[in-house]
Amino acid sequence: MQFSAHQIATLVNGSVEGDPDVMVDQLAKIEEASSGSLSFLSNPKYEQYLYTTKASIVIVNEDLKIDRPVQATIIRAKNAYTAFSTLLELYNQMRLQRVGIEEPVFIHPSAKIGKNAYIGAFAYIDKDVVIGDNCKIYPHVYIGENAQIGDDTTLFSGVTVYFDCVIGQRAVIHSGTVIGSDGFGFAPQEDGTYTKISQIGNVLIEDDVEIGANTVIDRATMGSTIIRKGVKLDNLIQVAHNVEIGKNTVIAAQSGISGSTKIGEHAVIGGQVGIVGHISIANGSQIQAQSGVNRTIAETGKKWSGTPAAPYSAQMRSQVVYSRLPELERRLEELEQLLLTKELLK
């Protein structure tokens, strides 16, 4: 795929300075670009690279002053970063555009598949599944009985969706992620063994959710494990049965949320965080990476850190003293020695 400076300027509503016919076929950072690349300059810190870059085209802000000769063709746009992001997105959509049903696939005769679908080879679509319009179901995806997938959703290679689960519109789910495996529920028996508690609920994922690779969301014991509209989950995350994650909450990789916990809206949760079961986390909470949250957070919009999680600033103060603990102990010993010497302590 090749584009001329003229074509790109048209796409981003910009103006060309230099050769309008120069062609590019890749995107690159301004400091790393080679000939044939399109790049952009937004951060003034990188301005020096404008004069040395090997990029063939550079998009810059409308009002940028250029005071020395530049090799590249320049495209001036209102906001260079936004213009470049738009191009990235267009490029990506073109790259990932595919339609049609490859062979072999397994599609149960009762399954309904919307318009313009891509179904990759070796995908498995079971009985009574409903898939919306413009979906991309990559190879090796498994969609169990009676599951529903909304319009414009992409499931990358190897995603598993168990029976009865529901995924909204415009979702993107990356490879190896499992939606709807059994919740971890076992009743201890008198002989020391455990009896499984059947998990007959489902997972309900609302619109505009993105989920990374190899994440697991367990189905509810009864009812639904719920991922609300606009949630973004990273890779290798554990979401246990009957959890609910509120709108537009973002969770980084390798965090785990135990059963029946309810996370509020607009929360930001770092990587490797653990949250115990049966609590709730207020809207707008910010939880630092590796924290362990063991009780309900009721106040909205606060920052938390550590195990057990405490308010961020208190945690930072304790952390600083922790690093001085050996010195603290020595000072205490000195006082004890002194008071012993003075015969005040014995």
Next chain:
Amino acid sequence: MQFSAHQIATLVNGSVEGDPDVMVDQLAKIEEASSGSLSFLSNPKYEQYLYTTKASIVIVNEDLKIDRPVQATIIRAKNAYTAFSTLLELYNQMRLQRVGIEEPVFIHPSAKIGKNAYIGAFAYIDKDVVIGDNCKIYPHVYIGENAQIGDDTTLFSGVTVYFDCVIGQRAVIHSGTVIGSDGFGFAPQEDGTYTKISQIGNVLIEDDVEIGANTVIDRATMGSTIIRKGVKLDNLIQVAHNVEIGKNTVIAAQSGISGSTKIGEHAVIGGQVGIVGHISIANGSQIQAQSGVNRTIAETGKKWSGTPAAPYSAQMRSQVVYSRLPELERRLEELEQLLLTKELLK
């Protein structure tokens, strides 16, 4: 699937009060149920919902006193919770019942498959594999050369079982779990590179084991990585080479057990726990979430917490003081100041 109150009462050995012909086609919690649902009341805390629920049928304890009019048909059973659990399990078995071999599959001519098997499309069953009776092998499962799967075992979509591994009877393994990948063994060389140590052992999983999704159990260097009878493992767990996990031990999500460590029987290990290699953990140990265990636990039945893991109550005491560390330091400084002022310290 629809059932009448009469049919359900027969299944759970109960008696009907109200319309025996009312039909239900789903299960729900009493506080969330809609018309057409079957629910139950066991915990007295929820008794109020009996009078407001929209459930069509509610199973209650034999001896429950009902003093106001109730909309739903009532089924009295010896133990409402047990009766409901039995129904859940029956329902689930019906939902997941499937038999037969779909197309296309890859089954090596030398593989032996027992009676009443379900083999989903795109399953791969290699040379000399032996699969017992009544197994369910879902789509995209891979079973390597010479592996053995016991009777009544279910491998959900996308499970991988490497060559030579052995899985017992009545196992349930969820999607994306990998059994028998190479242990992480490399010998450092003088030039700074690493040489792989071949991992020629296997994984041995005994009867009645359940394993969640995207968990990994590595094969032994030599001999076997062993998961004993009745063990329950959650999602995203790491079990390294030559580990042994004792009977009826339960491990929550995202925990990791390093090489050659031996976990006792009836242990309960929380989520995100790390256990170093080459140690042993006594029977009945309870290890709190996010703990880091760095030495052998020899005493049975104790509770542990923290990194490095310490007895639970000691850890709780240290934790409390930790949150007061800045105050502690201030008090120490005051004493120092005082003694300086009094010219006792200089």
Next chain:
Amino acid sequence: MQFSAHQIATLVNGSVEGDPDVMVDQLAKIEEASSGSLSFLSNPKYEQYLYTTKASIVIVNEDLKIDRPVQATIIRAKNAYTAFSTLLELYNQMRLQRVGIEEPVFIHPSAKIGKNAYIGAFAYIDKDVVIGDNCKIYPHVYIGENAQIGDDTTLFSGVTVYFDCVIGQRAVIHSGTVIGSDGFGFAPQEDGTYTKISQIGNVLIEDDVEIGANTVIDRATMGSTIIRKGVKLDNLIQVAHNVEIGKNTVIAAQSGISGSTKIGEHAVIGGQVGIVGHISIANGSQIQAQSGVNRTIAETGKKWSGTPAAPYSAQMRSQVVYSRLPELERRLEELEQLLLTKELLK
């Protein structure tokens, strides 16, 4: 596969004492071996087992003194451990040797596949993919458009390689691992939602890299996420977008490295470690399991521990005092009481 003592001695350049025609068909530890097994004795600690083992053949060091009768046939080799490792490796290569393309597979007509390839059933190889010589692509592997796989590389069942990613020679990647899923990049919007930042870079894996099962390496936003030559990654690891991991670095299971962080060469990182984004870790750093690294490590070859990670010996000293915190507080209270009593403090 059966081998005689004579054949084995020839392979390892050793000499036979006892029956040169005795046959073995398995490998086992000396203390666990049964008849028909080949074992070895290297560590003097295990010497006692030489006289009780049921192994049919034992490889020992050339100069070992044997002063009592031994049942097994003995093979003397220069270094018993090295000799045994060589045999392990040969055995493993024979076990895993396979060539040919099974059916059904999906191979795009434009894909190029080298000599002596094994392509398992249900593998998916997309447009313009290039696969080197002697590669083993197991069943259910997905290789996206334009990806490249070097000579002698093995991708076990269920590995996913997204479009444009590049994997070097002699790589081994275990089941369920995902290479090239989107980096976790979203721009917060004024209405509280997030807009995806397209991730158009790739993952570049150099030669001689081994990666465990269910690990995830995200593609770069632009440019490449880079895994340098000789790196060894364990299971369930998270490598975020634009990370670079230096030559011969080893990372244990369940660790996570956030975006744009650069890990040096010859580092050793324990399990469940978390490393924040946009920092660098010096060559030869050793990071203890469960550590949380939140700033750049500039000094080479040091040992780190804890959250936030501190120099190992300082961390150990703080840890020891931490376990005595309740006692420390009590001692401080005693001093305060004393000074109160003496009317020095009020």
